[in-house]
Amino acid sequence: MLGRKSLLLVVQNLITGLIGYIGLLYVLRYAGLEPYGELQFSISFLGLFSFILDLGFSTANIKRISEGMDFEAAITTYFIIKVVLAIVFVAIVVSSIEFWEIFLGGHFQTPFEEYDFFILIPYYILQSFVVYYQSIFNALTKAAIISVPRIIEATFRNLMYIITSYYIARSLILKNEYSLIMALIMVITYSIYVLMFMYYGRDWKFKRPTMDDFRKYYKFAMPVSISVILGAISANINNVIIQYFWGPYYVGAYSGILTIVAFVNSTAGSLVAFLYPTMSSLHANNKKSEYSDLILSAEKYISIAILPLIIFMVIFSKQIVNLWTAQLIAFSSILVVLSIMAYVNSINSPYSTHFNAVGNPKFLMYMSIISFFIIFFLDIILIPRKFFNVQLFGLSGLGAAIANFVSALIIMAIIRIFIFREERFIGNKNILYQVGSGVVTGIIVFYLKSLRFPTYPWWALLIWLIIIYVIFFIISISLKIIKKEDIIYIIDILHPAKMIKYIKEELKK
Numbered sequence: 070m071l072g073r074k075s076l077l078l079v080v081q082n083l084i085t086g087l088i089g090y091i092g093l094l095y096v097l098r099y100a101g102l103e104p105y106g107e108l109q110f111s112i113s114f115l116g117l118f119s120f121i122l123d124l125g126f127s128t129a130n131i132k133r134i135s136e137g138m139d140f141e142a143a144i145t146t147y148f149i150i151k152v153v154l155a156i157v158f159v160a161i162v163v164s165s166i167e168f169w170e171i172f173l174g175g176h177f178q179t180p181f182e183e184y185d186f187f188i189l190i191p192y193y194i195l196q197s198f199v200v201y202y203q204s205i206f207n208a209l210t211k212a213a214i215i216s217v218p219r220i221i222e223a224t225f226r227n228l229m230y231i232i233t234s235y236y237i238a239r240s241l242i243l244k245n246e247y248s249l250i251m252a253l254i255m256v257i258t259y260s261i262y263v264l265m266f267m268y269y270g271r272d273w274k275f276k277r278p279t280m281d282d283f284r285k286y287y288k289f290a291m292p293v294s295i296s297v298i299l300g301a302i303s304a305n306i307n308n309v310i311i312q313y314f315w316g317p318y319y320v321g322a323y324s325g326i327l328t329i330v331a332f333v334n335s336t337a338g339s340l341v342a343f344l345y346p347t348m349s350s351l352h353a354n355n356k357k358s359e360y361s362d363l364i365l366s367a368e369k370y371i372s373i374a375i376l377p378l379i380i381f382m383v384i385f386s387k388q389i390v391n392l393w394t395a396q397l398i399a400f401s402s403i404l405v406v407l408s409i410m411a412y413v414n415s416i417n418s419p420y421s422t423h424f425n426a427v428g429n430p431k432f433l434m435y436m437s438i439i440s441f442f443i444i445f446f447l448d449i450i451l452i453p454r455k456f457f458n459v460q461l462f463g464l465s466g467l468g469a470a471i472a473n474f475v476s477a478l479i480i481m482a483i484i485r486i487f488i489f490r491e492e493r494f495i496g497n498k499n500i501l502y503q504v505g506s507g508v509v510t511g512i513i514v515f516y517l518k519s520l521r522f523p524t525y526p527w528w529a530l531l532i533w534l535i536i537i538y539v540i541f542f543i544i545s546i547s548l549k550i551i552k553k554e555d556i557i558y559i560i561d562i563l564h565p566a567k568m569i570k571y572i573k574e575e576l577k578k
Contacts, residue, residue, distance in 0.1 A: 081216035085223035086332035090393075092227030093328055097321075097394045100238040100247045104181075106321025108248040110312045111185035113320075115193055116305035118165070121158040122197035125293025126150050127204040128425055129286045134208035135349045138285065141276035144205055146286055149278065151201050155194045162190060178317070181245045188252040195259035202266035218265035226258040292430040296437035303441045303476075307448060307469035314453040315465045322400045323466030326390060329404060330382070333375055333411040348426035357492075365497040367419040372503050373551065375415055377541040380511045381534050382408035388524045406470040410477050416500060417481045420488050436483065440476045447472035502550040510541045 096105055130147045134140065166186065177183040206214050230251065238247040312320050351360040382389060386404040390397035424432040451468025453461050462468060489495040514537055523529040545551040 081219055082332060082335040084220050086335065088223050088227045089328065090332075092230035093325065094393050095231045095234040096238070096247075096251070097325060097396075099234040100241075100244050102321030102325065102394070102396055103317050104238075104245045104248040104251075104321075105325060106312075106317030106319070107179060107182050107245060108185055108251050109324035110308055110317060110320050111182050111189055111248075111252070113305035113308035113312075114182075114186060115162065115189050117302055117309070118158060118162050119193055119305075120294070120298040120301035121161060122151075122154050122193060123200065123294075123297050124154065125290035125295075125297045125430070126154075126286055127200050128293050128430070129289040130204045131208040132289055132349060132425065132428075133285055134205065138282075139276070141274050142278050142282050144273055145275040146278040146282045147201065147204075148275070150283075150286065151197060155197055158194065158197075159190060178312070179245055181248050182317075185248050185252045188249065188256060192252070192256045192259055195256065195263050198263050199259065199266065202263075202270060205270070206266075214269050218262055218269075221265060222258050222262040225261065226254055229254045229258070289428070289430065292434050293425070295434040296430065299437035299441040303437075303444050303473075306445060307452075307466075307473070310448050310452050311465055311469060314456075319465045322397060323403060323469060325393060325397060326400060326403045326407060326466070329389065329393075330407040330411050333378060333382075333408065333415065336375055336415075348422060352427050361492060361494055364419045364423065365494065368416050368497045369499050369503075369555075371415050371418070372412075372500050373545075373555070375412060376503055376507050377510070377538045378534070379408050379412045380507055380514070380541070381537050384511060384514055384518065384537075385524060385530060385533060388530055391525060392527055392530070400466055403466050403470045406467065406474050410470070410474040413474070413477045413481055417477075417484060420481075420484050420496075423488060423492075432487065436480050439483070440480050443476040443479060444472045447475060499550060502548070503545065506541060506544045506548065506550055509544055510537060513540055 126147060130143065134143050177186070203215055233250050233254070234247070237250060238244065241247055308320050308324060311323055348360060348363060351363065383405050386401040386408075387398050390401050390404055421433065421436075424430060448469060449456060449461075451462045451464045451471055452466075454463035455461060464471070485495050514533070517536075518524060518533075524533065542551065546556070
């Protein structure tokens with residue numbers, strides 16, 4: 070059942086990812102990189118403060134509910150915390166921007182960035198309450214309830230992008246104005262998103278929490294909060310630095326490619342979404358053998374699912390970005406680096422989850438600190454052409470991608486070492502065989518590509534993607550890297566009738 074629940078989230082990500090790609094295509098073609106870059110800069114600028122809206126309490130909520138805390142007390146405690154954090158977020162964001170402009174003489178490069186900034190404040194608050202519901206349904210392992218609202222929101226948002234970009238953006242004299250429309254669309258669709266979750270949680274009852282309930286959340290969340298803070302800054306600092314040294318056009322290019330790769334990250338996230346409550350339960354009941362098997366199996370199946378996709382993105386990077394706009398071809402090397410980084414982060418995600426599952430969030434806090442300083446240090450060296458009259462690499466978005474990739478490799482190495490010391494396993498050796506199979510697949514496909522078959526049309530790329538998966542699976546099955554029991558397991562969780570039955574049963578409840 071855990072596999073089917075995870076697969077449902079993968080299917081949801083596939084659907085929303087495809088819809089999102091179509092929306093991005095229309096935005097970049099009819100509005101261009103600059104207005105998209107302005108929107109992404111405003112999102113990233115606000116994102117530097119977004120940690121205030123969570124501070125690790127969503128992780129604490131999953132932990133406490135999955136461990137058996139009284140449900141009504143838990144959701145009430147968490148709701149009150151969310152409201153307080155939202156008020157603090159608005160107060161700090163508004164006062165910070167006013168202080169920056171009035172007392173420090175700061176200003177945005179265009180007025181539209183500032184307008185976007187204030188429009189997106191409600192979006193971040195709504196997003197925070199989406200996380201409120203998601204964390205609860207995650208703890209309850211309700212995959213269908215998590216998936217359906219997400220698909221509806223993504224469909225409506227990207228449909229609005231398509232309609233407005235085609236009928237409004239392409240007729241605008243000043244294309245930058247379109248960033249305001251995109252910001253408003255995000256606020257509207259996330260309002261609908263929250264309302265859908267409210268419907269599914271309509272039978273919940275609040276219960277007056279005690280101070281001990283708040284202490285339970287606070288005790289676990291505080292170490293996690295450092296990770297959340299540095300994670301939010303690390304995730305958004307790239308766009309801010311690129312904007313400062315290169316401008317919104319380059320932010321648009323980097324963010325656009327990051328959006329393309331985001332599907333890989335979200336797919337891996339879906340596959341491990343329900344690992345956390347399951348791992349917490351297994352560890353709490355001292356089921357060590359089942360615990361290690363779960364982590365090793367998760368790594369194996371994540372790799373099977375996404376490795377052929379990574380090969381595809383690396384080999385056809387120029388052709389892929391060209392699907393959205395030819396302007397991105399010059400930035401295709403960013404896609405190569407980010408794709409490989411996505412694979413590293415994906416196969417490492419079950420191991421990162423371990424530390425929260427065993428009640429050791431402080432370790433991830435230290436990892437966040439290390440990751441932040443690596444990314445920031447490398448960003449300053451790699452992104453600008455010149456800084457304080459010192460000639461630097463001037464790689465713009467590629468520099469940001471390399472910085473994040475290096476950080477991912479270092480963090481993965483540290484995590485695996487500590488896992489080995491605690492649990493006596495360092496990883497699934499099957500991954501090495503899969504990578505070998507992937508390299509052989511890549512060589513074969515690279516040779517076929519040199520025979521001048523079509524590669525730029527969307528239909529040709531779809532065929533190439535299927536070919537890569539087929540070759541990878543043929544090689545892996547032939548060498549018994551993927552075994553009979555793996556195939557049986559995959560076929561079972563892919564069974565459409567069983568999936569539909571599961572979805573209907575959960576939504577009825």
